[in-house]
Amino acid sequence: MTISDGSDVELGPDGVQAARTEWRMHQILAAAAKLMVRDGFHRVSMQSIADEAQMSVGLIYRYFAGKQEILLGVIVDVLNSFADRIPQSMQTAGDDPIHRIAAGFRAYCEIIDENREAALLAYRDGKTLDRSGREQTMNLEFKTSQPLREAVTDAVAQGLLVDVDVDLFTYNLLILAQMWSLKYWHFKSRFSLDEYIKRQSAFVLRSSIDPHRRRKYQDLLTL
Amino acid sequence: MTISDGSDVELGPDGVQAARTEWRMHQILAAAAKLMVRDGFHRVSMQSIADEAQMSVGLIYRYFAGKQEILLGVIVDVLNSFADRIPQSMQTAGDDPIHRIAAGFRAYCEIIDENREAALLAYRDGKTLDRSGREQTMNLEFKTSQPLREAVTDAVAQGLLVDVDVDLFTYNLLILAQMWSLKYWHFKSRFSLDEYIKRQSAFVLRSSIDPHRRRKYQDLLTL
Amino acid sequence: MTISDGSDVELGPDGVQAARTEWRMHQILAAAAKLMVRDGFHRVSMQSIADEAQMSVGLIYRYFAGKQEILLGVIVDVLNSFADRIPQSMQTAGDDPIHRIAAGFRAYCEIIDENREAALLAYRDGKTLDRSGREQTMNLEFKTSQPLREAVTDAVAQGLLVDVDVDLFTYNLLILAQMWSLKYWHFKSRFSLDEYIKRQSAFVLRSSIDPHRRRKYQDLLTL
Amino acid sequence: MTISDGSDVELGPDGVQAARTEWRMHQILAAAAKLMVRDGFHRVSMQSIADEAQMSVGLIYRYFAGKQEILLGVIVDVLNSFADRIPQSMQTAGDDPIHRIAAGFRAYCEIIDENREAALLAYRDGKTLDRSGREQTMNLEFKTSQPLREAVTDAVAQGLLVDVDVDLFTYNLLILAQMWSLKYWHFKSRFSLDEYIKRQSAFVLRSSIDPHRRRKYQDLLTL
DNA sequence: TATGAATGAGCCTTCATTCAT
DNA sequence: AATGAATGAAGGCTCATTCAT
Numbered sequence: 001m002t003i004s005d006g007s008d009v010e011l012g013p014d015g016v017q018a019a020r021t022e023w024r025m026h027q028i029l030a031a032a033a034k035l036m037v038r039d040g041f042h043r044v045s046m047q048s049i050a051d052e053a054q055m056s057v058g059l060i061y062r063y064f065a066g067k068q069e070i071l072l073g074v075i076v077d078v079l080n081s082f083a084d085r086i087p088q089s090m091q092t093a094g095d096d097p098i099h100r101i102a103a104g105f106r107a108y109c110e111i112i113d114e115n116r117e118a119a120l121l122a123y124r125d126g127k128t129l130d131r132s133g134r135e136q137t138m139n140l141e142f143k144t145s146q147p148l149r150e151a152v153t154d155a156v157a158q159g160l161l162v163d164v165d166v167d168l169f170t171y172n173l174l175i176l177a178q179m180w181s182l183k184y185w186h187f188k189s190r191f192s193l194d195e196y197i198k199r200q201s202a203f204v205l206r207s208s209i210d211p212h213r214r215r216k217y218q219d220l221l222t223l
Numbered sequence: 224m225t226i227s228d229g230s231d232v233e234l235g236p237d238g239v240q241a242a243r244t245e246w247r248m249h250q251i252l253a254a255a256a257k258l259m260v261r262d263g264f265h266r267v268s269m270q271s272i273a274d275e276a277q278m279s280v281g282l283i284y285r286y287f288a289g290k291q292e293i294l295l296g297v298i299v300d301v302l303n304s305f306a307d308r309i310p311q312s313m314q315t316a317g318d319d320p321i322h323r324i325a326a327g328f329r330a331y332c333e334i335i336d337e338n339r340e341a342a343l344l345a346y347r348d349g350k351t352l353d354r355s356g357r358e359q360t361m362n363l364e365f366k367t368s369q370p371l372r373e374a375v376t377d378a379v380a381q382g383l384l385v386d387v388d389v390d391l392f393t394y395n396l397l398i399l400a401q402m403w404s405l406k407y408w409h410f411k412s413r414f415s416l417d418e419y420i421k422r423q424s425a426f427v428l429r430s431s432i433d434p435h436r437r438r439k440y441q442d443l444l445t446l
Numbered sequence: 447m448t449i450s451d452g453s454d455v456e457l458g459p460d461g462v463q464a465a466r467t468e469w470r471m472h473q474i475l476a477a478a479a480k481l482m483v484r485d486g487f488h489r490v491s492m493q494s495i496a497d498e499a500q501m502s503v504g505l506i507y508r509y510f511a512g513k514q515e516i517l518l519g520v521i522v523d524v525l526n527s528f529a530d531r532i533p534q535s536m537q538t539a540g541d542d543p544i545h546r547i548a549a550g551f552r553a554y555c556e557i558i559d560e561n562r563e564a565a566l567l568a569y570r571d572g573k574t575l576d577r578s579g580r581e582q583t584m585n586l587e588f589k590t591s592q593p594l595r596e597a598v599t600d601a602v603a604q605g606l607l608v609d610v611d612v613d614l615f616t617y618n619l620l621i622l623a624q625m626w627s628l629k630y631w632h633f634k635s636r637f638s639l640d641e642y643i644k645r646q647s648a649f650v651l652r653s654s655i656d657p658h659r660r661r662k663y664q665d666l667l668t669l
Numbered sequence: 670m671t672i673s674d675g676s677d678v679e680l681g682p683d684g685v686q687a688a689r690t691e692w693r694m695h696q697i698l699a700a701a702a703k704l705m706v707r708d709g710f711h712r713v714s715m716q717s718i719a720d721e722a723q724m725s726v727g728l729i730y731r732y733f734a735g736k737q738e739i740l741l742g743v744i745v746d747v748l749n750s751f752a753d754r755i756p757q758s759m760q761t762a763g764d765d766p767i768h769r770i771a772a773g774f775r776a777y778c779e780i781i782d783e784n785r786e787a788a789l790l791a792y793r794d795g796k797t798l799d800r801s802g803r804e805q806t807m808n809l810e811f812k813t814s815q816p817l818r819e820a821v822t823d824a825v826a827q828g829l830l831v832d833v834d835v836d837l838f839t840y841n842l843l844i845l846a847q848m849w850s851l852k853y854w855h856f857k858s859r860f861s862l863d864e865y866i867k868r869q870s871a872f873v874l875r876s877s878i879d880p881h882r883r884r885k886y887q888d889l890l891t892l
Numbered sequence: 893t894a895t896g897a898a899t900g901a902g903c904c905t906t907c908a909t910t911c912a913t
Numbered sequence: 914a915a916t917g918a919a920t921g922a923a924g925g926c927t928c929a930t931t932c933a934t
Binding site: 040042120123124125126127128138163165167168169171172175176179182183185186187190191199200202203204206207208222223 | 263265266346347348350351361386388390391392394395398399402405406408409410413414422423425426427429430431445446
Binding site: 240279 | 896897898899900
């Protein structure tokens with residue numbers, strides 16, 4: 001479910017097969033994501049996924065054990081794109097934990113904005129997954145939040161954030177990012193994505209930043 | 224959709240009928256809520272609702288036009304209990320806007336805790352509703368948040384909260400309350416409901432309260 | 447299923463009851479006829495009949511054993527109105543068999559025109575009846591045609607019609623009358639009822655009337 | 670809706686598929702016709718059609734959009750067999766319009782006799798079709814009658830039939846043919862099909878044929 | 893007599909899944 | 914590897930009929 005890294009330019013017979021498998025799975029997941037996101041898991045039929053992916057129903061079953069597994073794949077794909085891109089964005093923010101937090105939050109919001117409806121899928125249809133699927137999802141979600149959590153931990157350790165429960169603070173960041181998709185219908189006419197990010201960053205940081213460092217992060221704290 | 228208070232009022236024939244109707248609708252919604260919350264809207268069959276409600280399928284259709292209408296009923300019921308109880312709680316908090324906000328937030332969290340899974344239903348299966356149902360839900364949701372929104376408005380007007388967008392601040396309150404149900408599986412082992420409320424209240428208020436009034440609300444701002 | 451003849455002005459307790467029964471049955475049949483004729487037997491629910499008849503479903507079952515029995519009643523009612531009115535019309539036509547036939551045919555067409563759709567019901571939903579109902583219907587239908595059949599018999603006996611099979615000729619008369627309802631959608635824009643009757647009478651009579659008597663019935667044979 | 674002639678033509682893959690489709694549709698329509706004709710449209714369940722056709726319910730829906738469409742298919746099939754065979758029969762009758770009319774009428778009666786009950790279906794359950802189905806049926810019915818109508822037109826033009834409304838005369842022919850199925854229960858013990866045809870042909874033609882040509886068509890006019 | 897709440901069998905339809913080709 | 918025909922269980926919903934009041 002990860003995209004080929006391009007290293008296998010010289011493909012043996014197995015490599016060819018692996019590449020095709022990968023491509024097929026990508027086709028299926030892309031089709032399923034599009035449809036499920038638009039119509040909801042239960043309203044999407046295997047046939048419609050097959051049509052969208054331009055293959056036959058039967059073939060889908062060569063790559064996924066069933067409809068649920070496809071849902072899992074779609075959700076995992078979205079979560080993976082968080083897991084991939086957030087660390088990247090945070091890296092470019094440098095070493096300062098507060099700046100890292102702000103960058104992570106921004107990246108989170110931006111990815112959500114790009115996958116606004118796909119992001120909803122995980123929440124909306126998560127219950128449809130079986131136990132194992134739900135666990136996998138939860139783990140990935142946790143992994144996704146790890147970089148942010150670490151930055152928060154650092155910030156606390158360096159005394160930049162005070163009176164903060166790391167875990168709760170992290171989840172607050174995540175939920176406020178997700179709110180952009182959850183309440184998009186309401187906010188879209190009031191804020192641009194950028195305004196939203198700015199305001200919410202300020203909201204979160206002002207609540208817990210060490211008063212003595214406020215000046216240093218002035219630009220993050222004011223609108 | 225409120226239950227008869229059981230007092231033996233002398234009921235006319237119409238009253239008896241109305242009471243039965245009310246009772247039947249309650250039975251159906253209670254059964255449906257229980258099952259849908261546990262299994263998700265699409266996994267619950269009309270037959271299973273009928274079984275749970277101890278009546279026949281046919282009878283359900285005397286009270287609800289279809290399965291969707293039942294979902295709407297369940298969601299509306301939850302939202303109504305917000306609309307009923309939050310103003311009550313805020314009233315007992317007195318006139319101070321900050322105290323009113325804190326009381327409203329607490330009430331919100333408590334009701335969510337009581338209807339933890341039912342609350343999820345509104346988010347999870349809201350998309351299943353048709354346009355009219357979605358509008359009804361959204362309106363109720365807005366109405367629910369009105370008292371909080373007004374208190375925030377007052378607080379801003381009185382200079383108690385600064386640099387705040389009323390609408391966004393209100394939604395932040397709501398989403399942080401809802402997070403208790405959304406991430407309950409994660410938080411339950413870390414916080415009691417009361418701790419959660421305390422911490423989140425402090426988190427929210429600290430971010431925007433006028434620095435000069437911090438002392439006055441000391442008890443709300445520290446853990 | 448026949449209407450009270452008014453003789454029981456002084457009603458004993460039984461008479462009162464009989465009158466009510468009659469009235470109720472009339473209400474039900476009238477309602478059912480209206481609806482079944484409009485929508486077809488299977489599309490009409492007992493509830494809708496009850497609504498139309500302004501009584502409860504339960505009450506209908508006091509007067510009819512079931513839905514089928516109502517259909518039978520409706521059909522029988524229509525057939526009875528043929529059986530009642532055709533002899534009347536033929537009587538006023540005097541003694542001449544040809545004139546009686548023409549009068550009977552006219553009456554038949556006119557009644558059908560008045561009950562255009564009800565007439566269809568017998569044909570359309572006749573198959574729905576059980577064996578006993580079908581027999582009853584067929585017998586009544588036969589009885590309906592008796593006066594015409596007798597007039598045809600007379601006409602043949604008097605040499606007015608030649609080379610005619612009485613039974614077939616009679617049925618030809620009936621079917622050509624019924625055709626007014628069967629193909630009404632086609633004919634309505636081409637003929638008035640009166641034109642239709644005139645043309646079809648001429649058509650039928652010309653085919654079999656004794657050439658020597660043609661002059662006598664000139665007005666019936668030309669358009 | 671025509672059956673493959675069984676010749677082992679080399680079929681491309683598309684041909685095989687088309688043949689199967691044709692065969693399946695035939696199976697379904699044959700089963701449906703049999704059952705609907707016997708029990709009436711509304712008493713036949715999709716399951717019973719599937720059983721009779723020896724396939725699963727689901728498969729039926731690959732070939733027909735719903736139950737109504739099957740009814741339409743059955744009716745259309747019957748009407749098509751009229752549209753196919755009547756012109757054939759009339760062609761073999763030569764150029765004389767009167768002979769063509771007689772041949773067309775005979776063919777009509779014979780096809781009705783072969784599909785006696787299926788023919789009833791069109792009349793009995795026609796109302797069940799939706800607007801589009803009814804229009805399609807009516808158009809086909811009209812098309813079916815076109816050859817007869819043209820022959821009648823010719824006969825009138827050539828002065829063979831006099832004082833005749835072409836349209837009405839044509840419908841009279843049709844209804845008298847259909848009467849064979851409508852009143853079969855009555856006629857079967859009185860006439861053979863052939864007798865019926867002879868008598869009705871004579872009946873119809875005698876009514877309108879030009880007296881000067883009677884001798885020429887003597888064999889058609891006498892029994 | 894009259895009501896209409898209640899029942900539950902049965903209907904049409906959909907769709908995930910399988911399997912012969 | 915790939916197809917899509919075929920299956921059949923399950924679902925939402927209707928409605929004739931019954932029965933307690």
